[in-house]
Amino acid sequence: MNTSKTPVKLTPLHSAAQRLGATFIEQRGWRIPQVYTTLEDEVVAAQERLTLADETSNGKLLLEGDQAESVLMDTFDLGSLKINEGHDGIYRLRSDLFFISTPPGREISIRKKLTTASAASEQFVTITEVTHGRAEIRVIGPHSQELLSKVCGLDFHPSAFPNETAKQSSLAKTTQLIIRCDIGELPAFSIIGVQSLGPYVWDTMMEAGTEFGVVPIGRAALAALGEE
Amino acid sequence: MRTEQDALTTTSNRLHPKQGEVIDRSTTIRFTFDGVEYTAHPGDTVASALTAAGVKVLSRSFKYHRPRGLLCCSGHCPNCLVQIGDEPNVRACTRPVEPGMEVRAQNVWPSLNRDLLSLTQLGSRFMPVGFYYKTFIRPQKLWPLYEHTLRHAAGLGEVDIDTPLGEFDKQYLHTDVVIVGGGPAGISAALSAAETGAQVLLFEENPALGGHLRFTVPLESSSTTKASKDLPELLEAVDRQPNITVFTDTSVLGWYQDNWLCAVKGARLFKIRTKSVVVATGAYETPLIFDNNDLPGVMLGSAVQRLVHLFGVLPGGQVVIVTANEDGWDVAADLQSLGVNVAAIVDEREPSACASPYREGLTNAGVPVFYRHTILEALGSNEVRGAKIARLDGQGEISLATAQSLQCDLIVTSMGWTPATELAYMAGGKSEYHEDRAEILPVSTPPGIYVVGRAAGTHAVNSQISEAQRAGSNAAAFVGFGEFDESTAYSSGVLEPRRTSERVCVPGKKKQFVCYCEDVTDEDVETAIAEGYDSIELLKRYSTISMGPCQGAMCSMNTIHLCARANDWTVQETGTTTARPPTTPVTLGALAGQNMEPVQTTPIHQWHLDHGADMMVAGLWLRPNHYGDPAAEATSVRERVGLIDVSPLGKLQLTGPGVPELLERIYTNQWDNLRVGRVRYGVMCNDEGVVLNDGVCAHVNDETWYMTTTSTGATTIFEWLQWWLQSGWGEGIHLTDLTDTYSAFNLAGPQSRTVLEKLTERNLANKAFPYMRLRSAKIAGVSCRLLRIGFTGELSYEVHCPSGYALHVWEALMDAGREFDIAPFGVEAQRILRLEKAHIIVGQDTDAMSDPLSANMAWAVKLDKPDFLGKPSLMRISAEGPKQLLVGFKMVEPNVVPDEGLQIVESEADGQLKIVGWITSSRFSPTLEEAIGLCWLPPDIASQNGASFTIRMDGHLAEARVHHGAFYDPDGERLRM
Numbered sequence A: 001m002n003t004s005k006t007p008v009k010l011t012p013l014h015s016a017a018q019r020l021g022a023t024f025i026e027q028r029g030w031r032i033p034q035v036y037t038t039l040e041d042e043v044v045a046a047q048e049r050l051t052l053a054d055e056t057s058n059g060k061l062l063l064e065g066d067q068a069e070s071v072l073m074d075t076f077d078l079g080s081l082k083i084n085e086g087h088d089g090i091y092r093l094r095s096d097l098f099f100i101s102t103p104p105g106r107e108i109s110i111r112k113k114l115t116t117a118s119a120a121s122e123q124f125v126t127i128t129e130v131t132h133g134r135a136e137i138r139v140i141g142p143h144s145q146e147l148l149s150k151v152c153g154l155d156f157h158p159s160a161f162p163n164e165t166a167k168q169s170s171l172a173k174t175t176q177l178i179i180r181c182d183i184g185e186l187p188a189f190s191i192i193g194v195q196s197l198g199p200y201v202w203d204t205m206m207e208a209g210t211e212f213g214v215v216p217i218g219r220a221a222l223a224a225l226g227e228e
Numbered sequence B: 001m002r003t004e005q006d007a008l009t010t011t012s013n014r015l016h017p018k019q020g021e022v023i024d025r026s027t028t029i030r031f032t033f034d035g036v037e038y039t040a041h042p043g044d045t046v047a048s049a050l051t052a053a054g055v056k057v058l059s060r061s062f063k064y065h066r067p068r069g070l071l072c073c074s075g076h077c078p079n080c081l082v083q084i085g086d087e088p089n090v091r092a093c094t095r096p097v098e099p100g101m102e103v104r105a106q107n108v109w110p111s112l113n114r115d116l117l118s119l120t121q122l123g124s125r126f127m128p129v130g131f132y133y134k135t136f137i138r139p140q141k142l143w144p145l146y147e148h149t150l151r152h153a154a155g156l157g158e159v160d161i162d163t164p165l166g167e168f169d170k171q172y173l174h175t176d177v178v179i180v181g182g183g184p185a186g187i188s189a190a191l192s193a194a195e196t197g198a199q200v201l202l203f204e205e206n207p208a209l210g211g212h213l214r215f216t217v218p219l220e221s222s223s224t225t226k227a228s229k230d231l232p233e234l235l236e237a238v239d240r241q242p243n244i245t246v247f248t249d250t251s252v253l254g255w256y257q258d259n260w261l262c263a264v265k266g267a268r269l270f271k272i273r274t275k276s277v278v279v280a281t282g283a284y285e286t287p288l289i290f291d292n293n294d295l296p297g298v299m300l301g302s303a304v305q306r307l308v309h310l311f312g313v314l315p316g317g318q319v320v321i322v323t324a325n326e327d328g329w330d331v332a333a334d335l336q337s338l339g340v341n342v343a344a345i346v347d348e349r350e351p352s353a354c355a356s357p358y359r360e361g362l363t364n365a366g367v368p369v370f371y372r373h374t375i376l377e378a379l380g381s382n383e384v385r386g387a388k389i390a391r392l393d394g395q396g397e398i399s400l401a402t403a404q405s406l407q408c409d410l411i412v413t414s415m416g417w418t419p420a421t422e423l424a425y426m427a428g429g430k431s432e433y434h435e436d437r438a439e440i441l442p443v444s445t446p447p448g449i450y451v452v453g454r455a456a457g458t459h460a461v462n463s464q465i466s467e468a469q470r471a472g473s474n475a476a477a478f479v480g481f482g483e484f485d486e487s488t489a490y491s492s493g494v495l496e497p498r499r500t501s502e503r504v505c506v507p508g509k510k511k512q513f514v515c516y517c518e519d520v521t522d523e524d525v526e527t528a529i530a531e532g533y534d535s536i537e538l539l540k541r542y543s544t545i546s547m548g549p550c551q552g553a554m555c556s557m558n559t560i561h562l563c564a565r566a567n568d569w570t571v572q573e574t575g576t577t578t579a580r581p582p583t584t585p586v587t588l589g590a591l592a593g594q595n596m597e598p599v600q601t602t603p604i605h606q607w608h609l610d611h612g613a614d615m616m617v618a619g620l621w622l623r624p625n626h627y628g629d630p631a632a633e634a635t636s637v638r639e640r641v642g643l644i645d646v647s648p649l650g651k652l653q654l655t656g657p658g659v660p661e662l663l664e665r666i667y668t669n670q671w672d673n674l675r676v677g678r679v680r681y682g683v684m685c686n687d688e689g690v691v692l693n694d695g696v697c698a699h700v701n702d703e704t705w706y707m708t709t710t711s712t713g714a715t716t717i718f719e720w721l722q723w724w725l726q727s728g729w730g731e732g733i734h735l736t737d738l739t740d741t742y743s744a745f746n747l748a749g750p751q752s753r754t755v756l757e758k759l760t761e762r763n764l765a766n767k768a769f770p771y772m773r774l775r776s777a778k779i780a781g782v783s784c785r786l787l788r789i790g791f792t793g794e795l796s797y798e799v800h801c802p803s804g805y806a807l808h809v810w811e812a813l814m815d816a817g818r819e820f821d822i823a824p825f826g827v828e829a830q831r832i833l834r835l836e837k838a839h840i841i842v843g844q845d846t847d848a849m850s851d852p853l854s855a856n857m858a859w860a861v862k863l864d865k866p867d868f869l870g871k872p873s874l875m876r877i878s879a880e881g882p883k884q885l886l887v888g889f890k891m892v893e894p895n896v897v898p899d900e901g902l903q904i905v906e907s908e909a910d911g912q913l914k915i916v917g918w919i920t921s922s923r924f925s926p927t928l929e930e931a932i933g934l935c936w937l938p939p940d941i942a943s944q945n946g947a948s949f950t951i952r953m954d955g956h957l958a959e960a961r962v963h964h965g966a967f968y969d970p971d972g973e974r975l976r977m
Helices: A014-019 A039-048 A068-075 A107-121 A144-151 A195-208 A219-225 B004-009 B046-052 B116-126 B140-153 B184-195 B225-240 B301-311 B326-337 B359-364 B422-426 B461-479 B522-530 B536-543 B556-567 B588-592 B605-610 B630-639 B659-666 B714-729 B752-757 B803-820 B827-836 B871-880
Strands: A023-027 A030-035 A051-054 A059-064 A090-094 A097-102 A126-129 A134-140 A165-171 A174-180 A188-194 A215-217 B029-033 B036-040 B081-084 B087-091 B102-104 B169-174 B177-180 B200-203 B244-247 B251-256 B260-265 B268-273 B276-279 B283-285 B298-300 B318-323 B341-347 B369-371 B373-379 B386-392 B398-407 B410-414 B417-419 B430-434 B439-444 B449-451 B513-515 B614-618 B621-626 B642-645 B650-655 B679-685 B691-701 B704-709 B734-737 B742-748 B774-779 B782-787 B796-802 B885-891 B903-907 B913-925 B930-937 B948-952 B957-963
Touching (some): A014 A195, A030 A051, A030 A219, A039 A051, A039 A215, A039 A219, A051 A195, A059 B734, A068 A097, A090 A165, A107 A126, A126 B734, A134 A144, A134 A195, A144 A188, A144 B169, B029 B046, B036 B046, B046 B301, B177 B184, B184 B244, B184 B461, B251 B422, B268 B588, B283 B301, B298 B301, B301 B318, B301 B326, B301 B410, B318 B326, B318 B373, B318 B386, B326 B410, B341 B373, B341 B386, B341 B398, B417 B439, B439 B556, B449 B461, B522 B536, B522 B556, B536 B556, B605 B803, B621 B630, B621 B827, B630 B642, B630 B827, B642 B803, B642 B827, B650 B659, B650 B714, B659 B714, B691 B774, B714 B734, B742 B752, B752 B796, B774 B803, B782 B803, B827 B913, B827 B930, B903 B930, B930 B957
Parallel strands (some): A051 A215, B169 B268, B177 B276, B276 B449, B298 B410, B318 B341, B318 B410, B341 B369
Antiparallel strands (some): A023 A030, A051 A134, A059 A097, A059 A126, A090 A097, A134 A188, A174 A188, B029 B036, B081 B087, B081 B102, B283 B417, B373 B386, B386 B398, B614 B621, B642 B742, B650 B734, B679 B691, B691 B704, B742 B796, B782 B796, B885 B930, B903 B913, B903 B948, B913 B930, B948 B957
């Protein structure tokens, strides 16, 4: 058997990042953009204008079943969630469907926990990892809402779309899960959709964000902004 | 081109600088109009700059090519439409001048000032309203000639189809209250609503807030005094209010259900969801109808005031003002204060009816006033040279014997207003005619819709403000902010009389235009009504009045009056036409918005491009069609090994104890006996027994199944299954779309096993991993699912790996296959290979009528199953026998490849050819070295192996023979090796 190369995971936005001049690092098996220009410029752009970041490497799990909520509550210290509400990366999409977002790599342990809890409960609950199947584009910056208002019909005002809220909607004529996940006072949204549409959604948002001075940012800037 | 000196002389109509003007006199820019260079100041519109230069004729009319000049100066009439660069129908009165701008007159031949098409006026008696419905009908064969001629003679502007795509986009806005109109009423309503805490969007179609206060005179004795002084204060208050977002240069085009508004600002379309709306859209000044009322130099009073106060431009030096209310006197006083020679004021009222505060001053200044007079005709050929006026008798009729001519170069009419209430009526508002004002005003609006200001008939500024403040509060209260002010309904009811006459038309003998857009005259209206088009809606459709660029702003009120008079009805009985979006013209580009065409790409997309793939569109997917030579790619698979990216295949995961029963229902064959680790092919049908999709499904473990579908059908089948699951078949089943989670590659060819063995420790021997089986394995260090299936007809493995690892696995497979001359192959090679095996492609070889029994897939239909989707229909088809059969064929001439879609024909007794079938797939087989294909044929032909039939090709007939079974490896030995 010839397996000389160590497997490396690439996001669907990898080619776009290469074209934009990113330097890469490997984290939890994923090759992800570290910096596009300079750390300082990218942090300032996020704080003052608008930025996009590829966060596809975040873990993503779907938990489906009428008893999914009880399995979650058994596994985590979690209260009841209404549809679209979220807490600590767990979002209720339907009465019987939850989406779980984790830092890169942590989806494995969470999946194990949930599988164990599900088996113990003897409930019919399906846990599916969809990390590889979903691109995740993070929109960060004061102009986040304005950018999204150009590609999506939802109301992104905090009163209508508070932090830790997840809504499924059409964005740039594609189906996306949109999660508000502010970084402190900085408005931020995660756009999560099938990975095959990721490059299209990225390009569309980069184009729509031109008027706001949008730039891509890498892992270093995310870390500097306080993201795990 | 004009010389420098010429250009400088064109500024002669400029007034001295004054407060409130929007031009920057410190800078001069140059532009051209019909090739002549002119100067302008930043802030000028094309029309203001041309007027400053003394240009009066800006366009030619739609039908008669009559010269037209500025009329409304507010973007509401068609008189100043010009072509700028490749953009037709630009309103010169609202488009700011830019340096180097090339402006051209449109719809003229050969030139604006000498337009020979104006000779059409000579034949106007043969072109009455609706003539195009009655003439040019016969002879029918000449219609293309008529059409060609008419299209050149009429129309507006030229569209250059080579113009590059524009940059357009759209934006969604959400708010509590929308205020449409940024005049004193709109501003006041916005401030009032915002103070309650409501979020307010304030839209104004002009470049700045202020409405008519921007260009009306703040004289002490004027009724507008207080508000004029307060305008800066109002604007400052708006600036200070964080809850108000202002959109200037933005036209609200329409109201749709549930307060869904549409607006446009330049190249951006706004879609606005609001909870409450305040309509403060003001009013259009209504033109008067008299002989030659379209002559350049005839202008509305408000238009003159805009030119004077905003741009410092005087459109004439000797002015006759025609009025029937105080507004005309306001304009007269305004012009006189600027030193303009007011040649006369023609007021159709008795002196006692005039209550203008300027009356005494103007009279004392020696301005001639003709009470109880009106205008009969604008004199002049290409522009106004005088005005003919006459006295009215006691009954209001014109006394022609008293007619006299006044010398002037500008006729200003100020006769009344048409409230701009389209949005309120779109929202379901009701209207009523007010006799004392000659205005149709809203009397009721749906909850949450408020109308204020001139749109509600309130002209006194102080009344506008107080009324709007209440409406703004109520609009916010409707949303839940603050309390309702019960003292008001939709309007304050401050309806001070503004107009004392219902006169819209002065009898005459020359052309009198009701509709400037479509060149419809008063005579046309009377003719149409005489022909039976007497209802206002029919009249509109027949005459096309109000269907042009002005959308009724200039003509609707006068048309209603004319219609009422001709029918001897009241205006109220006559009614109004239905208001529909858009309220103002909008480009198709703005409606289309940003070019968003979703494209799906696989994780190997860049690799394909880097290796010379010719990409094709399949649904939303971009897939490699081939890498240069599809025949060679097919041969590589047959003789060695090839690799194709099949990631777009639909991949659905079904879990739960209810899955077997669901599979039995949705597939036509048997599934409850499929053991773990096995794969089976299945066909899905709808209720009519029509083939929907096909693919394989693998039993992964006790409660997990992994289904693949066609690439383009993946989303449809997922949604179709969801529908069934939510309609009662979902007990104990969870469905997840893993199409994007797994990427898939098909490694095909006699060497495929050897190649794969280099990358895995899994035993791939035929016995350990036979045909139609599923195995988990690490390939190049990545956990994958392997399906041993074979669409190509060769030993092959479908490798499904997590998409993040896709490029790693793909490159590992290519590296491992290098010693065997592995080649990537695209969709075209795959189609050749599958055709050699006579495998069908759903959607290509089947259509919306194809059932699996007829499509040569009876082996995949188990009619003895208890039930499945389509069974009753298939039972009937089975009993009656198929009417057509899908079979393979070979060409008698092996190098002739018939195009897909060609007809199969049969000769009838009379020699005519009868269509009996059609070709669905055809290719030249590089393996067999002959043309092969699939086709639909009548059963009597299709059932005979080797039966001959005829294909109608381009210009000749070709013979082919029925072929039963696969063309290549009919026993499937290579699949099982």
